[in-house]
Structures are given as structure tokens and as C-alpha cells.
Amino acid sequence: MSQRGKELASTFSPAEIEAPLYEKWISAGYFTADANSSKEPFSIVLPPPNVTGILHIGHALDQTLQDCLARIKRMKGYEVLWLPGMDHAGIATQNVVEKQLAAQGMSRHDLGREEFVSKVWQWKAESGGAILDQMRRLGDSVDWSRERFTMDDGMSNAVVTIFRKMYDAELIYRAERIINWCTRCLTALSDIEVEHQDDAGEFVQVRYGDGEQSIVVATTRAETMMGDGAVAVHPDDPRYKHMIGTEVLLPLVNRMIPIIADELVDPDFGTGAVKVTAAHDPNDFEMALRHNVPFVVIMNEHGIMEGSGTEFDGMDRFDARVAVVAKLKELGRIVAEKRPYIHAVGHCSRCDTTVEPRLSKQWFVKVAPLAKASADAVRSGAVKIEPEELAPRYFDWVDNMHDWCISRQLWWGHRIPVWYGPNGEMVVVGPGESAPVGYVQDLDVLDTWFSSGQWAFSTFGWPEKTNDLAKFYPTSVLVTGYDILFFWVVRMMMMSTFAMDGVPPFKTIMLHGLVRDQFGKKMSKSRGNVVDPLEFMDKYGADALRFTLARGANPGTDQALAEEWVGGSRNFATKLWNATRFAMMNGATVEGPIPDAASLNAIDKWILSRLTETIRDADSLFEKFEFAKASELIYHFAWDDLCDWYLELAKESFATGSAADSQRVLGHVLDQLMRLLHPLMPFITEELWVSLTGGESLVIAKWPEANLNYLDKTAENLVTQMQAVITEVRRFRNDQGVKATAKIPGRLTTSGELAKYASAMGFVLKLEAKEFTPTAAFEIGSVKCELDLSGTVDVVAERARLTKDLATIQKDQQTAQVKLGNEGFMAKAPAEVVTEIKERLVKTQAEIERITAALAVLPSA
RNA sequence: GGGUGCUUAGCUCAGUGGUAGAGCGUCUCGUUUACACCGAGAAUGUCGGGGGUUCGAAACCCUCAGCGCCCA
Numbered sequence: 023m024s025q026r027g028k029e030l031a032s033t034f035s036p037a038e039i040e041a042p043l044y045e046k047w048i049s050a051g052y053f054t055a056d057a058n059s060s061k062e063p064f065s066i067v068l069p070p071p072n073v074t075g076i077l078h079i080g081h082a083l084d085q086t087l088q089d090c091l092a093r094i095k096r097m098k099g100y101e102v103l104w105l106p107g108m109d110h111a112g113i114a115t116q117n118v119v120e121k122q123l124a125a126q127g128m129s130r131h132d133l134g135r136e137e138f139v140s141k142v143w144q145w146k147a148e149s150g151g152a153i154l155d156q157m158r159r160l161g162d163s164v165d166w167s168r169e170r171f172t173m174d175d176g177m178s179n180a181v182v183t184i185f186r187k188m189y190d191a192e193l194i195y196r197a198e199r200i201i202n203w204c205t206r207c208l209t210a211l212s213d214i215e216v217e218h219q220d221d222a223g224e225f226v227q228v229r230y231g232d233g234e235q236s237i238v239v240a241t242t243r244a245e246t247m248m249g250d251g252a253v254a255v256h257p258d259d260p261r262y263k264h265m266i267g268t269e270v271l272l273p274l275v276n277r278m279i280p281i282i283a284d285e286l287v288d289p290d291f292g293t294g295a296v297k298v299t300a301a302h303d304p305n306d307f308e309m310a311l312r313h314n315v316p317f318v319v320i321m322n323e324h325g326i327m328e329g330s331g332t333e334f335d336g337m338d339r340f341d342a343r344v345a346v347v348a349k350l351k352e353l354g355r356i357v358a359e360k361r362p363y364i365h366a367v368g369h370c371s372r373c374d375t376t377v378e379p380r381l382s383k384q385w386f387v388k389v390a391p392l393a394k395a396s397a398d399a400v401r402s403g404a405v406k407i408e409p410e411e412l413a414p415r416y417f418d419w420v421d422n423m424h425d426w427c428i429s430r431q432l433w434w435g436h437r438i439p440v441w442y443g444p445n446g447e448m449v450v451v452g453p454g455e456s457a458p459v460g461y462v463q464d465l466d467v468l469d470t471w472f473s474s475g476q477w478a479f480s481t482f483g484w485p486e487k488t489n490d491l492a493k494f495y496p497t498s499v500l501v502t503g504y505d506i507l508f509f510w511v512v513r514m515m516m517m518s519t520f521a522m523d524g525v526p527p528f529k530t531i532m533l534h535g536l537v538r539d540q541f542g543k544k545m546s547k548s549r550g551n552v553v554d555p556l557e558f559m560d561k562y563g564a565d566a567l568r569f570t571l572a573r574g575a576n577p578g579t580d581q582a583l584a585e586e587w588v589g590g591s592r593n594f595a596t597k598l599w600n601a602t603r604f605a606m607m608n609g610a611t612v613e614g615p616i617p618d619a620a621s622l623n624a625i626d627k628w629i630l631s632r633l634t635e636t637i638r639d640a641d642s643l644f645e646k647f648e649f650a651k652a653s654e655l656i657y658h659f660a661w662d663d664l665c666d667w668y669l670e671l672a673k674e675s676f677a678t679g680s681a682a683d684s685q686r687v688l689g690h691v692l693d694q695l696m697r698l699l700h701p702l703m704p705f706i707t708e709e710l711w712v713s714l715t716g717g718e719s720l721v722i723a724k725w726p727e728a729n730l731n732y733l734d735k736t737a738e739n740l741v742t743q744m745q746a747v748i749t750e751v752r753r754f755r756n757d758q759g760v761k762a763t764a765k766i767p768g769r770l771t772t773s774g775e776l777a778k779y780a781s782a783m784g785f786v787l788k789l790e791a792k793e794f795t796p797t798a799a800f801e802i803g804s805v806k807c808e809l810d811l812s813g814t815v816d817v818v819a820e821r822a823r824l825t826k827d828l829a830t831i832q833k834d835q836q837t838a839q840v841k842l843g844n845e846g847f848m849a850k851a852p853a854e855v856v857t858e859i860k861e862r863l864v865k866t867q868a869e870i871e872r873i874t875a876a877l878a879v880l881p882s883a
Numbered sequence: 884g885g886g887u888g889c890u891u892a893g894c895u896c897a898g899u900g901g902u903a904g905a906g907c908g909u910c911u912c913g914u915u916u917a918c919a920c921c922g923a924g925a926a927u928g929u930c931g932g933g934g935g936u937u938c939g940a941a942a943c944c945c946u947c948a949g950c951g952c953c954c955a
Binding site: 544605759762849 | 884886887889894895896897901907911912913914915916917918920921922923924925937939951952953955
């Protein structure tokens with residue numbers, strides 16, 4: 023562990039300090055929350071990663087932002103709880119273990135349910151949760167003593183409890199419906215587990231019936247026509263009005279089906295007549311209910327045609343489509359066909375198989391009352407969405423939600439706590455209860471999101487009335503990507519408001535974007551542009567990765583990420599390291615009181631003023647979740663103000679040995695800067711701060727407060743002038759081909775306050791203060807600069823420099839003149855703007871005179 | 884099809900009415916005892932096109948074009 027005054031290595035190596043520092047924080051127990059504390063609580067639940075997951079760049083962003091908030095609040099004196107854990111991830115995890123079995127030529131059915139599930143637990147114990155170790159690498163200040171898993175005993179108990187509670191409240195029911203079915207995973211999927219893609223299908227028009235009594239329907243799914251129970255048209259469609267109520271012959275199966283009228287039919291789509299396949303299409307299902315159309319099932323769970331009584335039985339659904347169309351063509355019933363026909367088709371979000379709408383008996387959550395409560399919580403302002411521009415998307419979703427299918431035909435997950443009796447009885451078995459003898463349990467498990475929807479309260483011990491629940495619920499803020507707003511956030515809102523008597527699970531929902539590649543393209547395996555956060559941490563350190571991500575995190579928007587930018591953040595870390603090392607070599611200290619501002623020189627006053635502004639503005643940006651802007655602000659203070667200017671300007675006093683005040687000021691500035699940066703870059707700041715101050719740890723150090731007494735516009739103006747002078751002289755030297763490192767005789771003369779700092783400026787400019795005969799002289803504002811170039815001035819270069827300056831300033835002058843000559847501007851622009859432009863005009867005129875004069879005395883080339 | 888967002892320097896992005904900015908990249912010079920993972924200096928934009936509002940527009944309105952996302 024580092025100690026005060028320890029000499030810092032000349033190069034910063036993240037790998038050497040990160041792991042030991044994390045160990046230090048853990049063993050000190052800094053991240054362990056105390057539910058009995060009198061401090062105000064601040065709590066976050068980590069969006070639980072899948073137990074199968076490894077840390078990807080999206081996690082790194084999500085967790086960096088959460089850690090940053092947690093660390094700030096901890097430093098601000100809150101009792102902070104950041105609760106970690108994992109999700110059992112039903113389908114994903116089952117797939118992983120099934121794949122392993124398949125490698126041995128086995129299926130889960132060879133093992134049987136019980137053995138398979140224990141195999142999954144075994145897998146979890148051995149290979150699951152790799153992501154948790156990777157989170158340590160990132161520096162996450164989570165409370166490991168409270169780590170949870172969505173299938174641990176406590177959460178399992180909570181799941182059963184809430185199922186019972188919702189069932190009793192008639193919010194859970196069982197029904198036969200059209201659900202999204204994956205023919206590969208062999209399970210139902212909820213709407214959000216279906217991804218719509220534009221696929222190249224076909225659009226064919228088929229003539230049903232014959233002669234007078236015929237109608238042409240348009241469809242993309244010809245293979246389902248054997249299951250048709252009707253043809254539907256719009257009630258007001260003049261083309262078909264006369265046919266409503268009559269029957270037509272359904273080809274291939276030669277069955278008579280009615281023509282019905284329903285508002286749902288779009289007369290402008292296709293022929294305006296559609297087939298109604300009640301058992302294989304959700305819209306058709308709705309229509310069928312209204313019109314008593316029979317449900318004809320013609321496909322099995324694998325997507326194989328079955329029960330149609332035609333030659334197509336036994337064929338795969340996609341082969342059948344081809345065969346059916348071919349047969350219809352043979353029969354002369356194809357009127358038109360379009361191929362390819364691009365349209366949206368649902369795919370399983372897990373395995374990409376085309377989803378099949380399927381009639382089946384499933385468990386559902388009646389979402390209307392829950393969704394309304396969730397919407398109201400945001401509308402009333404009880405829950406804030408950040409950035410608020412994303413709130414309409416939330417409303418759009420919760421206001422139009424379909425009932426949620428929660429049963430899954432899987433083995434890995436929370437088994438539905440419903441038991442069936444021998445005579446069709448059904449009983450929900452709550453916690454601690456047991457089913458009557460002879461009853462058998464429902465075979466299905468619950469949707470993963472059913473349990474993770476309880477993450478904000480079950481993790482605190484619900485349904486027990488625990489101290490954690492009392493202290494930390496509702497949580498302060500939920501940080502997550504906008505991409506899982508619907509998957510998870512809405513579910514948490516619904517489940518929590520229901521379980522917690524109307525108290526929503528968080529006060530603020532902070533949404534961030536996705537991390538994309540360096541060209542702003544989505545990362546994907548197929549594109550080959552996926553980056554590995556662990557690799558970046560290995561190469562550049564965790565702080566560099568975190569800082570890069572935070573610096574790109576504008577609220578609610580995606581960010582691009584390139585390896586070079588992480589490298590840039592590593593450079594920043596090295597800069598901090600070297601600046602601190604240099605400061606300490608020059609006696610920077612936090613010992614003793616900070617001298618009264620009044621007694622300080624302008625350079626010290628200036629850096630304190632800038633520090634104050636930086637703390638004030640960064641703090642306010644952090645409070646508004648403006649991570650990118652806060653990071654940018656601190657970065658420029660540290661690099662530009664502190665390193666490029668303050669340290670350079672202070673070198674003279676360090677060199678001359680009269681630097682006691684500056685040593686104390688510099689110590690203070692670094693101390694405060696490290697605190698301010700700690701949430702973003704916890705490792706390096708800790709290392710440097712402990713070394714500088716001898717303090718125990720930044721994790722428990724006090725968050726910096728802006729001392730407004732340090733604000734000093736006079737000092738700021740003075741230093742701004744000094745910067746202008748130095749920059750101009752450097753430019754002159756550069757144009758004259760004088761190396762920046764070369765010491766040359768020279769002097770700066772001026773009057774007033776600025777005169778006191780002529781030697782500091784001269785020191786930065788490497789001007790030798792000795793007797794000499796100037797060969798070059800020029801003015802920057804009120805400052806006269808005389809130099810001995812030990813030779814003649816490069817007249818061509820100097821003329822070019824001055825001519826360019828003149829052109830720039832003349833343009834400025836013209837702009838100002840045009841404005842002031844504009845009657846409308848003079849009459850309507852605010853007084854302060856007019857004053858500002860007038861001042862600008864005066865300045866430009868002075869500059870023009872100065873440059874013109876300088877050009878005039880310049881010898882001709 | 885409905886909704887929504889974007890278009891600013893080579894790239895990625897800030898910038899919601901008053902002289903166009905950052906990071907990375909580019910060019911020139913430079914190893915000065917904090918730092919070459921660095922320093923100094925420089926170049927680079929009719930702010931997607933067109934129209935309008937305004938004394939004044941990158942910003943506000945309309946329109947067109949291109950790209951993206953969400954939902955169906």
C-alpha cells in the first residue's frame with residue numbers, strides 16, 4: 023500500500039496498482055452498506071447481468087456510470103448501497119447447458135427434468151458468473167455481502183409469494199391464446215422477446231371459390247390456408263359488400279367457408295380480402311372470436327404441417343409454402359404473385375428462428391392496471407426519466423401494452439406454483455404451503471423477467487420487513503441502457519408498484535445509450551467490430567476505459583468508441599501521474615492552513631478561482647447525469663489550466679525557492695482535483711492522493727465543495743493576459759525559427775499588476791534577463807517584448823505573420839462595423855450586446871493601428 | 884405503415900438567438916531535470932439542400948434529401 027511521500031515511479035503502470043487497491047477497499051469494508059446507519063440512504067440495484075454473461079463494453083459503460091454515482095454519494099456522506107447480482111436467464115442458460123449435452127450426443131430429455139436442472143446448477147457453480155470477477159477489474163464499488171441471484175432461496179420465495187398475491191388479485195390468469203412460439207426452443211415467448219426483421223417473403227393472390235362465387239385473397243402465408251375458417255373483408259368495401267354472409271370454397275381442402283365483415287381489414291391492402299386462419303395468426307384470432315370462426319390447427323410445435331388432412335402433412339412449414347403455391351398454380355388459382363416481398367417477420371430473440379404464432383394454453387399477467395400505475399408514477403413526477411426526451415417512448419409502451427405471457431416451456435427457471443388435481447382442479451400453492459395429495463405441478467416455468475422484475479425489492483429481503491427494505495427502498499436511481507426500457511424497467515415498475523403498495527422502485531430512471539464502434543456502427547459479431555473491455559483494461563488500465571466511456575456518455579445518446587480514444591485517456595492518467603510527481607518533488611503539500619487569498623500572488627489566486635469554478639460546475643453536471651460534460655470539464659482543468667499553465671507559471675517560484683504559498687496552494691488543488699476525479703478514475707486518483715496527503719482513502723474522503731470566496735475575476739483576467747502574451751511570443755519565436763527550448767536574451771516590459779509577473783512569463787518563455795541589444799521588438803496589448811535573435815529578423819516570416827493577423831482583425835472590425843451601422847440592430851438589439859460590439863470595434867481599431875505600424879517599420883525584404 | 888431522432892473540421896461528437904468548439908487524426912518544430920503516453924506552433928467548416936421568421940440563425944418554423952432507431 024502506498025504511503026505519503028513515497029516516490030512515484032516515473033511511468034504509471036495501471037496493472038500494478040489496480041488489483042491491490044481493490045483488495046484494500048474490499049478488506050476495509052468501504053462498500054458494505056449499513057442499514058442501521060443514520061446517514062441518508064442512496065441506493066442503486068445493479069441491472070443483473072445474465073449468469074452466462076461475460077463483461078461486454080455495454081456493461082462497462084453502465085457500471086462505470088453507476089459506480090461514479092455511488093462513489094460521489096459516498097463521498098458526500100450518504101449511506102450508499104449498490105447491490106450486485108445475476109439473472110438466471112432462462113432460455114439463454116438452458117441453451118448453454120443443452121449445447122454441452124448435445125456435444126455428448128444427448129438431449130435434456132435423456133437426463134430428465136430433475137437431473138437436467140441440477141446439471142444447470144452445477145454449470146452455474148463451475149462456469150457461471152465470470153462477469154462478477156470482471157466487475158472487480160472495473161473497480162465497481164458494489165456491496166458483495168449483499169450479492170443476489172434471481173433463483174436463490176430468498177428470491178424464489180418472493181416469486182411464489184408475488185405469484186400468489188397477483189393471482190388472488192386476479193392479475194394472473196390462464197388462457198388459450200395465440201402466443202409467439204419458437205419452434206426451435208419449443209417455448210412461448212413474450213412480445214418483447216420477438217425481434218422484427220425485414221425478410222424477403224412472398225405475396226400471393228389466391229382465388230377462393232369459383233365463378234360468380236369467388237374472391238381473391240392476398241397472403242404471405244399460403245401454407246396456412248388449410249387452416250382457414252373464413253374470408254374477411256371490410257364491411258364498407260363496395261367490391262365485396264354483396265358477398266358478405268355468403269360462402270366460398272376453400273381450395274385444396276374443399277371446405278366451404280363464410281365471408282365475414284370486420285373493421286380490422288384494410289381495404290387498401292392487397293385485394294382487400296384476407297383469409298382468416300384463427301389458430302395461426304393473432305389478428306385472425308381476434309376476428310375469429312368476434313365472428314365464431316372455428317380454430318383449425320394444422321401445424322405442430324415443431325412447425326411441421328399436421329392435421330390438415332392433405333398431402334402437405336409432414337412437411338416443414340417453409341417447404342409447405344412452396345408446395346402449396348405450386349399446387350395452387352397447377353390448379354390455376356394463383357392470380358398474382360410478388361417475390362421477393364419484403365415484410366416484417368418475427369424472430370426469436372434468442373436463436374433467430376422465425377416465430378410461429380401458435381394457439382396454446384398459457385399463463386398471462388393482466389397488465390392494464392399495472393401498466394396504468396406505472397405510467398401514472400411517471401406522469402405524476404414520482405419517478406423521473408432522464409433524459410426526459412425518452413419519456414414519450416416509455417408512455418407509448420406502457421399505454422399500449424398487451425397482456426404478458428409469463429409461462430415458458432423450459433426446465434430452467436421458477437416453476438409455476440400451480441398444481442392440478444385429478445378432476446381438473448387447480449390450486450396455487452403459496453410459500454410454505456403444500457399441494458393436496460395426488461395433485462401434479464404445472465410443467466412450465468416463469469419468464470425470466472417475472473423474477474428480475476422484482477429485483478428492486480426482493481433483493482432487500484421482501485416479503486420480510488427487513489431493515490434493508492426500510493432503509494434502501496425505493497432505490498435512488500436506476501441506471502440502464504434505453505434498449506431494455508421495455509424488457510426490464512417497465513416490468514420492475516409494474517411488479518414493484520404492485521408489491522410495494524404503490525411505491526415505485528426508483529426515484530429516477532437514468533437512461534444511457536449504446537456503445538458503438540469508432541464509426542458509429544452497431545457492434546456485432548457478424549460485423550467483427552466488437553471490442554473487449556477486458557483487453558482495453560489490460561492495455562490501458564481500468565481508469566482509462568472508465569474515463570473514455572464517461573467522457574462519451576451524453577444523456578440518452580449512443581456513443582462511438584475507438585481504441586485510440588482509450589489510449590488518449592491513458593495518456594491523461596499518465597499526465598496526472600507526472601504532474602503529481604512533479605508537484606511533490608517541488609514540495610506541494612496539504613500541511614497547514616491555506617494562506618489567505620489576499621496574500622497570494624495572482625497565479626495562485628487564479629488557479630484557486632478556476633478550481634472553484636471546476637468543482638462547482640462539475641458537481642452540478644454530475645447531479646444532472648451529464649457525465650460527458652463533467653468529464654470534459656475536469657479534463658481541461660487538469661490538463662490545460664493546471665498542467666499547461668499553472669505548473670509552468672509556478673516554475674519560476676519553485677526555481678527561486680520562494681514558493682511556500684504556491685506549494686500549499688498546489689497541494690490543495692491536487693488534493694481537490696483527485697477527489698473530483700475519483701468517481702471517474704478511482705484507481706490512479708487513490709494512489710496519487712494517498713501518496714500526496716497520507717490520507718486513508720479517497721473512497722471515504724469528503725467530496726470537494728466549491729469555495730466561492732476563491733472566485734477572482736481580476737486574477738483570471740490577469741492570467742488570461744499573461745497567456746495571451748506568452749502565446750504571442752511563442753508564436754513569434756516559432757515563426758522566426760527560434761527553437762522553443764533555446765534560451766535567448768529578452769525582456770518584457772509593461773505597467774500595472776501585470777508588471778509583477780514579467781519574470782514569471784519570461785521564465786516560461788526562456789528569456790534570459792541580461793543586458794542586450796534588441797534585434798526584434800513588438801507589442802502585445804500593453805506589453806512590449808524585446809528580443810535578441812542574435813541575427814536579423816526573418817522579415818518575410820514576420821511580414822507573413824503580421825499580414826495574417828491584420829487580415830483576421832480587419833474581418834472582425836468589418837463585422838462589428840456592419841452591425842453597428844445597421845439601424846435595426848441599433849434599435850432592437852439588447853444594450854449589452856451593442857456595448858459589447860462597440861468595445862470590440864475599439865479593440866480591433868487599436869490592434870489594426872498596432873499591426874499597421876509594425877508593418878510600416880519592418881524593413882523591406 | 885405509425886412514431887422518433889440525426890445530418891457541424893478527415894473521423895467521432897459537443898454546441899437551443901449575439902465573432903464556429905473538443906477529442907482523435909494531419910502538418911511544422913523540438914528530447915527543456917514532471918511527462919515523447921510529451922511540449923510549442925499551425926492548417927482544416929458557404930454548420931445536408933432550399934425557403935421563411937428575426938436587427939441578427941448552426942440553433943426557431945416550413946419543405947426536400949439522406950441516414951438511423953423504436954413500434955406494427
